[in-house]
Amino acid sequence: MPPLISSAIILRHVDYGEADRIVTVLTPDHGRLKGFARGARRSRKRFGTALEPFAEVRLHWVPRPGGELVSLREAELVSLRTGLRRDLETLALAGYGCELTEALFDEAVGFAEAFGLLRAFLDHLDAAGASAGARLLMELRLLTLAGIVPHLQHCAECHGALPEGPVGFDAGRGGSLCPGCGGAAAGLRVDRLTLGSLGRLLQTPLERFADIRLSPRTLQEGGALLADALRGHLPKPLKSAAFLAGL
Amino acid sequence: MLDSIPSFARLVAELAKFPGVGTKTATRLAFYLLRQPDAAAAALATAIVDLKRNTRFCSVCFHITEQDPCPLCVDPARDGSLLCVVEEPQAVLAIERSRSFRGRYHVLHGALSPLDGIGPEELRIAPLLDRLKAGEISEVLVATNFTVEGDATALYLARLIQPLGIRTTRLAYGIPMGSELEYVDEATVQRAVQGRREL
Incomplete structure (x- = not known):
């Protein structure tokens, strides 16, 4: 069987035995794949540096009937994104973006928009470095693509309008809550202006990260809101999130 | 059977x-x-x-040894002001084989990994800082691998060591001896161009 060729972003890899490597990648047409790269650590001819995390490659691979692991034959490097290694925060945020994408799109089903979003996120970090705004945009857009973004600009329970000023937010109940639905007792308080900003961000192009400025309040309240929303949808806490928090 | x-x-x-x-x-x-x-x-x-x-790990540098401290730590001929930090004991052997380094070593026993959640507390970084604070060392050569994990570790160490006023260096990137440029991957060529030096 001739190999299939896909664009792919390397999410991570683990060494196997003396010379092999198991690589997890995201592709636009086949979703998340796990592949076995025989001899990848010993021979630099077929893979070179192309299997490093965050790299974008043209991947030559062959499905293996009945097995989860595909066979990786060759990887042509498109971009290694060496700018991600400029500082620890950028490196850690790139890792977080990859882990979060994998956690929310953990199936071998094509999702070109998620691939495009991760590519744009990594390219932005590669060029501009880490920022709280890039993280917030990535989280918000991934939640949107996964179809689990919380109700922001109206009450999640009665669908009524929200009052001006701070309102309650509880991701477990669907999102923003008006006073009549018990918003005052919700764990998070988020200003209506922040919810409006997040709503407007949902209208921006999915792959645009540059030149979007967010106020400190939007970053702080929006970050807490998205963390609350993600918590309910992730099967376990992300290792890279704990690493980022420890920096 | x-x-x-x-x-x-x-x-x-x-x-x-x-x-x-x-x-x-x-x-x-x-x-x-x-x-x-x-x-x-x-x-x-x-x-x-x-x-x-x-065999055990040396209580000073954490390299494998049969005597504690290890021969590398007690050898008076080695330069005590120069310290090379590596991920694993195998890296000590690789550098010793090259006969290019006459300082002392510190083995971290791993590397930081954002994706695997391996943080500084899981490496031998605290004893490294204790050694640096003792005052004898004037330069730390970070010889971690050129992987995402090795780069993360090097960046983290630089952040800890530089405020102590200690010179912090890293192994150079480059084209392998005996290889032809045509066959070297672009990332290595890119790093080699960035790290060019006067003839």
């Missing part, structure tokens, strides 16, 4: 636990041992037991 020869099956099972050794290779090795004289098999068994019994 092997179940009828329990001692043979047990050896195959133990050998197959080695990295890179599958059942086929383990079986081949077991047949090889079977054909050796008793003394050869006993020597192998003794070598394994002695390795486990006599």
Whole structure:
């Protein structure tokens, strides 16, 4: 069987035995794949540096009937994104973006928009470095693509309008809550202006990260809101999130 | 089949636990041992037991050793102001083989990994800082691998060490000796161009 060729972003890899490597990648047409790269650590001819995390490659691979692991034959490097290694925060945020994408799109089903979003996120970090705004945009857009973004600009329970000023937010109940639905007792308080900003961000192009400025309040309240929303949808806490928090 | 020869099956099972050794290779090795004289098999068994019994990690640099502190830490001919930080003991052996470094070492026993959640507390970084604060060291050469994990570790160490006023350097990137540019990957060429120097 001739190999299939896909664009792919390397999410991570683990060494196997003396010379092999198991690589997890995201592709636009086949979703998340796990592949076995025989001899990848010993021979630099077929893979070179192309299997490093965050790299974008043209991947030559062959499905293996009945097995989860595909066979990786060759990887042509498109971009290694060496700018991600400029500082620890950028490196850690790139890792977080990859882990979060994998956690929310953990199936071998094509999702070109998620691939495009991760590519744009990594390219932005590669060029501009880490920022709280890039993280917030990535989280918000991934939640949107996964179809689990919380109700922001109206009450999640009665669908009524929200009052001006701070309102309650509880991701477990669907999102923003008006006073009549018990918003005052919700764990998070988020200003209506922040919810409006997040709503407007949902209208921006999915792959645009540059030149979007967010106020400190939007970053702080929006970050807490998205963390609350993600918590309910992730099967376990992300290792890279704990690493980022420890920096 | 092997179940009828329990001692043979047990050896195959133990050998197959080695990295890179599958059942086929383990079986081949077991047949090889079977054909050796008793003394050869006993020597192998003794070598394994002695390795486990006599070696430990040096309490200063955390390299493997039979005496504590290790010979590298007590050798008066080595430069005590120069410290090389590596991920694993194998890296010490690689650098020693090159005969290019005459300072002392510190083995971290791992590397930071954002994706695996391996943080600084899981590495031998606290004892490294204790050594640096003792005041003898004037330069730290960070010789971690050129992987995402190695780069993360180097960036983290630089952040800790530079405020102490200690010169912090890293191994140079470059084109391997004897290789032709045409066949070197673009990332290595890119780093080599960035790290060019005067002739």
